Amino acid sequence: MIPASSSSSVTEVPDTGVNAAKLEAANRYVRWNLLFLLITFNFLLFPIWMPLVPYVNQATNIVIIITISLFQLIWLIATICAIRRTLALNKRNKLKTQKSQDVESSATTTHSSIRHIVAMTLYKEPMTVLQTTLDSLTQQKDASTRTSVIIGMESATPEKESKRSLILDKYSSKFLRIIITFHPSNTPGEIPGKCSNMNYACRQGLESLRQDPDYHYEKYEHIFTNCDCDAVFDPEYTSELETEYVKLDESDRHSSIWQSIIIYKRNSMPFFVDITGVLRTFFFMGILIPWNINPMSHYSLSVKLLEDGAFTHPAYQMEDIIALIRYTILSGREIRIRPLNLISINGPTSGSNYLDEIKEWALQIRRWTIGAGEVFHYFIVKTYRMPSLYLSISWATRFFIYYGLVLCASAIFSIISPIFVQIIDLTVAGEHENILVGDDIFQKICFIFLGTQYLFLLVVTVLVRWCLPVPGGSDNNYNRGFKGVVRGLVHWVLMLPTILAYSFVELYSFFELAFRGKDVCKHKAASKNNLVLVKDSGSS
Template sequence: MPPHGSTLKSTYSYQNAGYQLNKTEFRRAISCNDYHTVSTEELPSSTSKISNNDTVICIPESTVAINHHEIKNGRQRLRWNLVFNILVWIICPLPFWLPFVSNQLAIHVLPCIQCFFVFIWLVISVLAGRNAFRLFRHRHNDYSALLTADERNTIQHVVVISCYKEPLDLIKRSVDTLAAQTVVNRITMVISFEERTPDVHMKCQTLQTHYAQVGFQNLIFTIHPYGLANEIPGKCSNANYALRTVVEQLKLLEKNGDHILITTCDADSQFHRQYIAALTYQYTKAHYPALTTLYQPPLFYNWNLDGLSFFTRVTGILRSTLMLGALIPFSINTMSIFSFSLSLAKAGNFVHPAYQMDDIICLIRWMGVTGRRLSIEMVLTPVLSGPTCGRTIEYEFMEWARQARRWTIGAAEVFHYFMVKSRRIPLLTSVSWSVTFLIYYGILLCSSGLYSLTSFLATLVLLEEIPSYILYAMYALATIQFMAFLIAFIIDAFIPRLLNVNECIFFLRNLFHFCMTPFVLVAYSLVEFYALHEVMIRGKKVCKHGASNKNTLN
């Protein structure tokens, strides 16, 4: 990759040479010198060193304050996540027992409930189509040219990419897209590893050598220690540690936090080259909404998606549609990759390290400190994200189910966190967000698929003397439902091209995937049904972050 105009300003790196598996205290070291050459005689005896060709970096001993509270166990099973279980048990079995109460009542009530679900899908698909059109309309915008020199130089960006066991080539592919940004010289690039990452020293040094001259304002590596108190392993604790480290070492708290934008992402994130410029442009034109707005790029999971099985591809297409049509328009929550101001992160005490879903938990924490419902603004450049995958169809299905389980448990767990903290949030804000969240996760995702199945079975077996107009209405609802799915597939046919993704999907195979969409939703609901009852029975101990398998994305 050709170097940009600017040069590397400074580099920081953690080492864990003193790490021992059975101990809780480790030796930590961090460099905080400008990138320069020093002789061996100049090195103090208490320092370590990393060489990068002709460069030697001093690494003095240092500690970083974590500053988070002790985890409160509380009630392990009597928790607010049980609201999801109650909703599922009210909605899904309804078609099986209502006909025994009143056949006539069931004939009219069951289609009305199905109509409600179809209406939600229709609204989501229409809003998704609208946002997809916005992306397509702005596809040729050169945001770096639209920025004034003052706007470009005022905003500083910190991008944190959290890594664990991902292959080095996969991490490189993601960081390459950030090194290719049109305003790369305004980016502090932070690559944050876990301490138990295999070959972590080799990966840090390889990446340091590879990106030393690409033009980042700063290139920083952190290694999140394993076994810290009051944490669970995962992206939340990793990102929390990385952000606190960067803030301390660059002394960012001494600067205007409204002028510093932070973006957190995963190791399988490929950014549009205009992303940072577009984010800067939208943020400055909105007059720096530092404490009111989060920024979410629309995610598309078309990274090798055409080579994966129908259940993975359909899930990826629907996730993109749900983000475009529900998560962003209704400001429900951010997902995976999102941007925010340092002022908001500081006010919200950064990221809660005892939870597994940083995107939702940050939104909830920060609503509490700002006392308002935060707005989620769509960045007008799409981002490519890696789908679940596996070496074989069997492994792919197990990974798909495992991640669906994790997402469900995480959503239920953060809802409990929200209800506990809701007393700090104004009543109307609390009610509006919780109702929206429950409709999306508890009713649409967890219940609608299973309800469609039980309603269909009840219509075939239990209901008697169904009027013809009811049957026609059910056929019409099924048609509208498939129209909503069709919009999702149309979006998938056009928008990934903005990221130069060229897929090979034969028409009949695409048609097969389209027809299998309702079955994938039912299977997804079954996994969620299992996950909700697992967290109900086992409590908080199942709320752990399992890293996705990304080996086949290389």
């Protein structure tokens, strides 16, 4: 291990320490996430007030039908995108299997001028979780000669010195370099969490590599991978990443982020944790990547783009949600999310008992939601620095559709508003004419929408549970066989109630952010004490 140094080139960069405090102070009391909440909440309210307004109430039914139709259209587009990505994943997997049977063609091309840097952070997570991630990285091609690992710990990490020694003893010989940093606590302008820890670890780690005379940093082109400590990489992750990287010219290489498709697995999961994981995988394939909104969990980019984008912002809590827009603003060019046609495994939330499972599940949703609200604020404050007005409007629209409508408002609106309208019409609003769509037809159309929504969810279930080429066949015991099929179908029925509960947690979180402001923006790490990842990461 090369000790991390603290040169001036690291500490004088914006967005660290007191400089981050200065950046944040200017916008501490004007929180643009309020606009996000205002639009979303007013959208949810109009089925309540609209039936009470004379003349306007005549259009209530048709407006609700049009709105739910638009939600269904979004689901249709997302489903088509997810099917296309699933076909691409299976095509690559089939070609890989064919090549592995041909000794000559199975030899992958090595790009000797490229080296990899993988960074992750560690706080209170069990060492077994981290070791699963490091073990999957040791399976990458030429990991001992071409891959360096940066592990950022907090200064308050329990037993940090013993953890450091264990990591170095077990893995020093398996990677080109292992760099372990300790992020200082209570740095002005920073909030505790992965963003500030990763920001510090990357700056110190890259400086260490540059100062290492035996590493010869300037001779190589570097690809950086940001990941959680509970990630299990496909054994061909770095090889596939290199293949896609070298296909692009220099300009595109440094304006791209590569995202693998992530599934969320552990040995046993409550239905709501399992369903949330399935939906997140679907949204990776159907919305986040094709709509170019943001990377998630672990992703890769050139070190040049990482540095042009000033690493991660230590005053925000979700470095993945903020990544694309931050790198676009600070690099001055549009950034493209590009898919990697392989699957990685992440650990979902976990708890010590069922009540704890619910608590951790809700806390994770809360973190994502507050993080999304903070990113929207960051975007509005910095939008004048976007490369173009069109890009600003386009990204803000896509971001709001996903985080404001798809994840928060659509389920509540589609399920609750038809019921509310009928109750209000019967109790308060009284009789009135309806334009085009009477109450009987309105009820029938709403039931049709319920059926089509479940049809979309069935496609989601089939795609994610039974059509994705999971590495090593590690999904066989959970989703295959009679028990797996029955469980999958039962969870399919429970999907809509789970989405509805998810949406209410999101709505509550937006209100919490509105009332408590920056004080609620703390990244309390998710509990992983009871997390048992699927360990088999061999190639399928």
